[in-house]
Amino acid sequence: MMINQSIIDYLGAAPYAGNFGTDIIALEPEIECVTKWQDIFTGNPLLRAWHGGVVSGVLELTAMLAVINSTQSQDCALISIQTSYLRPAMGDKNLYSRANVVRRGKHIHTINAVGWQKSCAEPVAIASLAFATKS
Amino acid sequence: MFNLGTTDVDNMEQLFDMFFTIGTHHDLGLSLQKVENNIVVVQLPFQHKHADSIENGSLHTSAIATAVDSACGCAVMLHIGKPTTIATVNLRIDHIRKPDPGLGLVVEASCYQTADDFIYVGAAAFQEHSRIMCCNSIGVFKSDTPGPVLSAKPL
Numbered sequence: 001m002m003i004n005q006s007i008i009d010y011l012g013a014a015p016y017a018g019n020f021g022t023d024i025i026a027l028e029p030e031i032e033c034v035t036k037w038q039d040i041f042t043g044n045p046l047l048r049a050w051h052g053g054v055v056s057g058v059l060e061l062t063a064m065l066a067v068i069n070s071t072q073s074q075d076c077a078l079i080s081i082q083t084s085y086l087r088p089a090m091g092d093k094n095l096y097s098r099a100n101v102v103r104r105g106k107h108i109h110t111i112n113a114v115g116w117q118k119s120c121a122e123p124v125a126i127a128s129l130a131f132a133t134k135s
Numbered sequence: 136m137f138n139l140g141t142t143d144v145d146n147m148e149q150l151f152d153m154f155f156t157i158g159t160h161h162d163l164g165l166s167l168q169k170v171e172n173n174i175v176v177v178q179l180p181f182q183h184k185h186a187d188s189i190e191n192g193s194l195h196t197s198a199i200a201t202a203v204d205s206a207c208g209c210a211v212m213l214h215i216g217k218p219t220t221i222a223t224v225n226l227r228i229d230h231i232r233k234p235d236p237g238l239g240l241v242v243e244a245s246c247y248q249t250a251d252d253f254i255y256v257g258a259a260a261f262q263e264h265s266r267i268m269c270c271n272s273i274g275v276f277k278s279d280t281p282g283p284v285l286s287a288k289p290l
Contacts, residue, residue, distance in 0.1 A: 016185050016195035042158025051159040052208075052223040053201025060197050078196045082227040 001027055006068045013074075017061055020054075022097075024065065030100045031066045033058070037092050050089035052125075058097050059083060059113040059127040066099035067109045067131045076109065079130045089124040093117045109133050159201055167209065173245050175213055177206040178263070180239040193233045194240060196270075199260060200228055203272045206244035207256040211276045214246040214254060219278055224253070226274040232267070239263045252278045 003024060011017050026032040035058050043051030060081055067076045089095055098120070099113040109131040116123045155165055163185065168176040179194065179202040186192025204226055211221050234240055244258035258272040 013188050014186075014195065015183060015189060015192065016187060016197055019184050020197075040158055040162035045157045051201060051204070052226070053197075053204035054159055056200045056204065056226065056228075057195075057197030060200065077233075078230050080227070080229045081196075081200065082225065084225040085223045088222075 003027065004069060004072060006072050006074055007065055010065070010068055010074045016057075020058060020061060022058060022061055025096075027069060030098050031062060031069055032096065032098045033062045033065070035095045035097065037094060042091060047088060048091035050091060050095060050124075052083075052085055055085070055089050055095065055115055055125045056081065056083040056127065058095055059099070059115050059125060060129065062097040062115075063099040063111040063113045063127070063129045064131070066101055066111055066113075067133065070101050070104055070109065071133055073134070076131045076133045079108070079132050081127055081129045083125055083127040085125050087122065087124045089115070089117060095124070096120070105133075107132060107134075160205055163198060163201060163205075165202055165205055168241065170213060173210075173213065175206055175209045175244045177202060177209065177242045177244070178239060179242060179260075181234075181237050186236075187233075191236045193236050193238075196228075196230055199230070199234075199240060199270060200226075202240065202242050203228055203244070203258050203260060203270065204274070206242040207258050207272070207274045207276065210244040210246050210256050210258070211254045211278070214249070215278055220280045221254075222277050222280040224275040224277050226272065228270055228272040230270045232269050234262050234269050240269060254278060 022033045022035045041054045097115045102110040111129045113127045114123045115125045164180045166178050168178050185198040187195040240260045242260045248255040254276045256274045260270045
């Protein structure tokens with residue numbers, strides 16, 4: 001798996017992305033990542049579940065990597081994200097995420113992202129995102 | 136629009152205190168600033184580890200999303216007025232502008248409608264010390280979902 005330099009540069013330059021500890025496990029046909037559980041991701045301590053905002057953040061990061069992979073440039077900005085939460089994301093379990101480019105426009109990239117734990121057929125959250133790009 | 140529901144802030148204070156010490160909230164440094172007219176005001180301070188770049192960084196949109204989700208959840212709990220289980224059904228965030236580098240945000244959230252067990256919430260994040268809006272958000276939450284209740288009693 002050859003990760004392009006723009007992605008490496010982005011992950012190295014964004015402290016928050018590093019804070020997630022997200023690893024890329026596939027680039028083709030769609031970018032796929034895994035984020036290992038950390039206690040700082042706790043939303044509900046009684047359920048020991050992932051915080052919804054963190055789940056959204058992981059999907060956003062995966063989508064951002066898909067945009068960078070598509071444009072070979074870090075010059076993109078998130079305009080909007082809509083996340084639907086389908087199941088609880090349980091703590092102590094990794095969160096897998098995948099993003100695909102729905103449309104690569106001249107100014108806007110539209111991305112769909114999905115996150116799961118047990119199986120991709122049982123997603124915990126899905127998101128639709130729009131990024132402003134200059135490619 | 137923002138005056139629906141019943142609130143019992145005194146009973147909620149302890150719950151909010153606990154709410155803001157757990158996991159993600161603690162990591163983000165989130166704090167409840169005030170509750171006024173059913174509007175929850177939460178502060179997200181700037182921290183380098185949550186910046187979008189090493190040099191001259193602004194708060195990352197993912198950190199903002201987490202703060203908005205938490206502020207909305209807080210508004211829902213305030214609206215319900217007692218500890219109960221809640222779940223985010225969906226959340227839309229429009230990022231209007233990046234906060235200036237090194238500056239935190241203030242998130243204001245309130246419930247604007249309810250129907251059955253569904254609570255509809257609006258939120259906006261402003262750059263601290265100003266009224267410059269950085270993002271706007273709407274979300275749907277469900278109350279009385281399965282699972283243990285986040286109680287105000289010590290865990």
